[in-house]
Amino acid sequence: MPGSWKRITETDGENPRYDARTEERDHAGPLAGPAGAPRSSDGGQETGNGDTAPQFIPEQPRRSLDEVILPDTVRQRVELALDLVAHHTLLYDTWNLRSIDPYRRGTALNLYGPSGTGKSLCAEALAHRLGRSVINVDYAQIESKYVGDTPKNIVRCFEEAHEHGAVLVFDEADSILGSRLSRVSQSADHAVNVSRAVMLRQLDRFDGLVVFTTNFPRNYDAAFVRRILTHVKFELPDPETLHRLWERLLPEALPIEPGFDRGALAQESAGLAGGDLVNVITGAAAAAARRGGESGVVTAGDLMLEIKSAHRARAEVGRAPEPDGPAEYTVRRLSREEVLGSNVAPDAVKAEDAQSPDSAPSPVAAPETQA
Numbered sequence: 001m002p003g004s005w006k007r008i009t010e011t012d013g014e015n016p017r018y019d020a021r022t023e024e025r026d027h028a029g030p031l032a033g034p035a036g037a038p039r040s041s042d043g044g045q046e047t048g049n050g051d052t053a054p055q056f057i058p059e060q061p062r063r064s065l066d067e068v069i070l071p072d073t074v075r076q077r078v079e080l081a082l083d084l085v086a087h088h089t090l091l092y093d094t095w096n097l098r099s100i101d102p103y104r105r106g107t108a109l110n111l112y113g114p115s116g117t118g119k120s121l122c123a124e125a126l127a128h129r130l131g132r133s134v135i136n137v138d139y140a141q142i143e144s145k146y147v148g149d150t151p152k153n154i155v156r157c158f159e160e161a162h163e164h165g166a167v168l169v170f171d172e173a174d175s176i177l178g179s180r181l182s183r184v185s186q187s188a189d190h191a192v193n194v195s196r197a198v199m200l201r202q203l204d205r206f207d208g209l210v211v212f213t214t215n216f217p218r219n220y221d222a223a224f225v226r227r228i229l230t231h232v233k234f235e236l237p238d239p240e241t242l243h244r245l246w247e248r249l250l251p252e253a254l255p256i257e258p259g260f261d262r263g264a265l266a267q268e269s270a271g272l273a274g275g276d277l278v279n280v281i282t283g284a285a286a287a288a289a290r291r292g293g294e295s296g297v298v299t300a301g302d303l304m305l306e307i308k309s310a311h312r313a314r315a316e317v318g319r320a321p322e323p324d325g326p327a328e329y330t331v332r333r334l335s336r337e338e339v340l341g342s343n344v345a346p347d348a349v350k351a352e353d354a355q356s357p358d359s360a361p362s363p364v365a366a367p368e369t370q371a
């Protein structure tokens with residue numbers, strides 16, 4: 001990692017003098033007026049609220065890349081991202097990639113794909129591999145109802161990351177990197193555009209590693225897509241990866257019925273992500289704990305029941321993948337036997353049968369991995 005990032009208050013021929021207040025001033029015009037700006041209870045306009053300013057505290061990553069189970073293709077992309085960081089000086093200075101990409105100082109990565117596939121875990125593990133602390137930022141933390149505070153918060157998290165040499169992770173980054181609004185009619189919309197402009201500028205100046213994660217990559221503004229050097233697509237685990245995930249995720253201390261078929265588990269959980277498996281294992285463990293005594297061991301039945309429930313949740317709960325975005329999974333019908341053996345209402349089968357084959361996934365449709 002190059003040590004070329006200048007304190008933002010320094011004057012630098014390449015980088016114009018810059019500080020958070022300049023950033024605010026640059027964009028103050030339309031925001032400063034009364035329209036659309038939240039007011040405090042006494043009627044005065046709030047431009048700062050130091051008491052509630054979010055803290056961006058660097059933490060030591062606890063999980064390593066060895067814990068991240070990925071198909072080879074994805075792992076190679078992750079390794080490539082690490083190479084970009086590790087060899088930055090060689091690439092940009094010695095081999096003079098700077099001549100074709102003069103403004104790139106740091107490295108920005110985007111990990112995108114279905115939820116629960118290990119993107120946040122991987123971001124933490126990248127920091128672990130680089131021996132750096134990590135600052136996790138979520139949008140709710142930086143978005144402020146007070147005009148001008150959101151850009152200030154964005155600047156602050158970059159400052160903190162620089163100060164501590166931390167990897168900066170923006171989880172669910174689509175909210176902050178979303179498309180800028182092209183017809184700005186209200187000052188609230190203008191504020192969104194200002195925040196994104198500030199984010200772009202910070203990205204250009206930061207020389208560390210920034211990792212974005214998202215389940216909705218289509219929402220990114222094109223300007224960010226270009227700024228981000230490497231995009232890594234996370235997919236739902238293929239059968240082999242599922243196998244490895246089951247091996248990895250079942251804790252050794254968990255009492256499990258001897259001799260049950262892990263292959264069958266992997267097969268039944270096709271279409272689920274690692275995060276779903278964590279929920280499955282936790283649910284099955286709770287069932288075993290409730291029984292207690294001699295029968296207080298996790299059985300294949302406990303796990304299968306939770307797997308069905310996880311399939312159902314994937315199909316029914318949450319926002320559907322976008323039609324032109326990367327497909328999360330295709331669906332298959334559950335057989336009547338499967339439905340009867342699960343906690344899915346049997347009459348839902350009829351509802352599904354009535355649908356045409358190319359209609360939207362039914363409530364009882366269970367996910368299957370992509371071909």
Ligand SMILES: Nc1ncnc2c1ncn2[C@@H]1O[C@H](COP(=O)(O)OP(=O)(O)O)[C@@H](O)[C@H]1O
Nearest residue numbers: 067068069115116117118119120121274275278
């Ligand atoms: N590829 C994976 N390898 C190992 N564990 C995983 C993987 N994917 C998910 N998990 C487990 O599921 C949890 C949730 O995953 P997370 O990283 O939050 O997913 P995402 O950020 O993609 O939604 C992780 O903390 C981990 O325990």
Ligand SMILES: [Mg+2]
Nearest residue numbers: 119120171213
């Ligand atoms: Mg995540």
